Amino acid sequence: MEDFKNELATIDTRSLVDKVEMTLINLLIRKELKPGDKIPKEIELVEALGVSRTVVRESLTRLKTIGLIESVKHRGAIIKSPDLLETFKKAMIPGVMDQTTLRDIFEMRLVLEIGMADLIFQRKTDEDVKELSEIVANEPESSEGILFEVDHEVKFHGKLYKMTGNQTMMNFQNLLLPVFSYVYDSKLIERPIKKRSYVSHRELVDLLKRGTAESFREGMRKHLENHFQRMFGE
Amino acid sequence: MEDFKNELATIDTRSLVDKVEMTLINLLIRKELKPGDKIPKEIELVEALGVSRTVVRESLTRLKTIGLIESVKHRGAIIKSPDLLETFKKAMIPGVMDQTTLRDIFEMRLVLEIGMADLIFQRKTDEDVKELSEIVANEPESSEGILFEVDHEVKFHGKLYKMTGNQTMMNFQNLLLPVFSYVYDSKLIERPIKKRSYVSHRELVDLLKRGTAESFREGMRKHLENHFQRMFGE
DNA sequence: GACAATTCTTATGTATGACATAATAAAAAG
DNA sequence: CTTTTTATTATGTCATACATAAGAATTGTC
Missing domain, CATH: 1.20.120.530 (GntR ligand-binding domain-like)
Structure with a gap:
C-alpha cells in the first residue's frame, strides 16, 4: 500500500483560474513586459489557453485588482506599474x-x-x-x-x-x-x-x-x- | 448653456462591479462583520442587488483577491482577516x-x-x-x-x-x-x-x-x- | 434506536452564447 | 482633403446550463 506514495504525484487542486493567473504573471515576467505594453485580448487568451472566457476574465480581474494591469474599456488591457499601497x-x-x-x-x-x-x-x-x-x-x-x-x-x-x-x-x-x-x-x-x-x-x-x-x-x-x-x- | 452645469450632477461612470464592490465593503464595515462570519451567497446577492451573477461574482473575486473574504468551494464565502502582505x-x-x-x-x-x-x-x-x-x-x-x-x-x-x-x-x-x-x-x-x-x-x-x-x-x-x-x- | 451507507440538495466553478456600448478604423459624402 | 457616417472591435453585462463536491437528508442494516 505504502508503495503507491512514491508513484503518485500530488494532484493539482488549483482551479483553472488559479492556473491561468499564474500563467499570465509568468508571461509578464518572462517576456519582461513593461508598463504600457498591451496584453492579448480576452478572446485571444481564450483560444491560446483553451479555457472559457469566464475563466480568462476572472483571472484578468485578479490582475486588475492587484494593480498589475489596467483595462481601458473597449480598447484592451495594458500593463501597469502597480501602486502597491492603493x-x-x-x-x-x-x-x-x-x-x-x-x-x-x-x-x-x-x-x-x-x-x-x-x-x-x-x-x-x-x-x-x-x-x-x-x-x-x-x-x-x-x-x-x-x-x-x-x-x-x-x-x-x-x-x-x-x-x-x-x-x-x-x-x-x-x-x-x-x-x-x-x-x-x-x-x-x-x-x-x-x-x-x-x-x-x-x-x-x-x-x-x-x-x-x-x-x-x-x-x-x-x-x-x-x-x-x-x-x-x- | 452654462446654466446647465449647476443643474447637472456629474454622471456616475463607475461600472456595476465597482458599485457592487463598494456596497459589499460598506456592508462589512457597517455590520461590523468579523473574520469567520458568513456573507450572503451569490444568488442572494443577485436578488438583493438586482444585478447578474456575473457582476456579483466579479465583485467577490476582487474581495477575494485583496484577501477580505475567502470562499470555501460549494460552501459559501466567509470574512477573512486579510494578510496584507500576501x-x-x-x-x-x-x-x-x-x-x-x-x-x-x-x-x-x-x-x-x-x-x-x-x-x-x-x-x-x-x-x-x-x-x-x-x-x-x-x-x-x-x-x-x-x-x-x-x-x-x-x-x-x-x-x-x-x-x-x-x-x-x-x-x-x-x-x-x-x-x-x-x-x-x-x-x-x-x-x-x-x-x-x-x-x-x-x-x-x-x-x-x-x-x-x-x-x-x-x-x-x-x-x-x-x-x-x-x-x-x- | 444507533450507526453506516446511500441519495438528494445546494453553492460554487466553468462553459457558452448573446447583446450593449463606446473607441477606433474604414468608408462615404461634401 | 476634410468632415460625417458607418462598420468593426473588445470589453461589460446578462442569462442559462451543467459539473462537482460538501453537507444534509434519507434509507438500510443490525
Whole structure:
C-alpha cells in the first residue's frame, strides 16, 4: 500500500483560474513586459489557453485588482506599474484585521519614525522647518482636549513623513492612519499614561534646526517613549 | 448653456462591479462583520442587488483577491482577516515597478533596520544572540565572492527582523527581498563602493551583547553607511 | 434506536452564447 | 482633403446550463 506514495504525484487542486493567473504573471515576467505594453485580448487568451472566457476574465480581474494591469474599456488591457499601497487600502479595515497584525503595524510606525531621521536631515528645506514650526506654534497646551491633540499629532508627524521625500513611505503612513486611530480607540493597548513625553514637538523642531541626524533620532525615540512603554507593558 | 452645469450632477461612470464592490465593503464595515462570519451567497446577492451573477461574482473575486473574504468551494464565502502582505506579493514584480517606487522601498528598508533597535533589544533572547553569533562566525572573509556575501547579508539581517518578534515586519522584509536583489543588479543605484562598513556584523553582535538599544541603533546606522552614501550620492 | 451507507440538495466553478456600448478604423459624402 | 457616417472591435453585462463536491437528508442494516 505504502508503495503507491512514491508513484503518485500530488494532484493539482488549483482551479483553472488559479492556473491561468499564474500563467499570465509568468508571461509578464518572462517576456519582461513593461508598463504600457498591451496584453492579448480576452478572446485571444481564450483560444491560446483553451479555457472559457469566464475563466480568462476572472483571472484578468485578479490582475486588475492587484494593480498589475489596467483595462481601458473597449480598447484592451495594458500593463501597469502597480501602486502597491492603493491595492490594500481597500483591505485596510481595522475591524476585520486580527489584533496581532494591528499591534505589528502600530509598532512599525514607531520603527519607521525613529529610523527616518537621516532621510529627513538629508532632504529637509528651510521651508519645511518653517512650516513645522508653524504647526507646533498652533498646537494647544497639553491641557486641552485629547481629540484636538490627536489631530495635531497627525499633522506634525505627517509633515515629517512628507519631509522624507519618500512617496511610498508617505502613502504608507496615510494608509495606516485609520489603524492608528482604531488602535487608540480600542482597548488593544492601554490608554496612554499621558506623562509628558520626554521630548516635545517643540524640542524636536529645535533639534531639526540645530541638531544632527543622530540627536534628532534619539530625540524622536524619547518623544515616542510613551508609546513604547505601552507596547512593552511595564 | 452654462446654466446647465449647476443643474447637472456629474454622471456616475463607475461600472456595476465597482458599485457592487463598494456596497459589499460598506456592508462589512457597517455590520461590523468579523473574520469567520458568513456573507450572503451569490444568488442572494443577485436578488438583493438586482444585478447578474456575473457582476456579483466579479465583485467577490476582487474581495477575494485583496484577501477580505475567502470562499470555501460549494460552501459559501466567509470574512477573512486579510494578510496584507500576501496580497501584494504577487504584484511585487520589480521589472514592472517604476524606479521611484523601487528606490523608495529600498530606502524604507534602511529606515526600518535603523528604527528596529528597540524592538530587538526588548525581545532578544540568549538563543537569538547565540544564533546570530554563529551566522557571523560562518561568514567568509570579505575577500571572497560577492554573491556569497549577499547571501550572508540576507541571513544576518533576516535574523534581525525575526528577532523583532514582529511578524508583519518579517513578512515585509521577506516580500522586499526580490526588490533588493533587483536594485543591486540593476544600475538603479551605483554599485557599492565596498569600502569597509564602519561597523561590521561582528561588531553589531557585540553591541547586541554588551551595548544598549541606542548604541546598537547607531551601530546599525554606521553599518548601513555604504547604502546611505549610494542613495544620497556623496 | 444507533450507526453506516446511500441519495438528494445546494453553492460554487466553468462553459457558452448573446447583446450593449463606446473607441477606433474604414468608408462615404461634401 | 476634410468632415460625417458607418462598420468593426473588445470589453461589460446578462442569462442559462451543467459539473462537482460538501453537507444534509434519507434509507438500510443490525
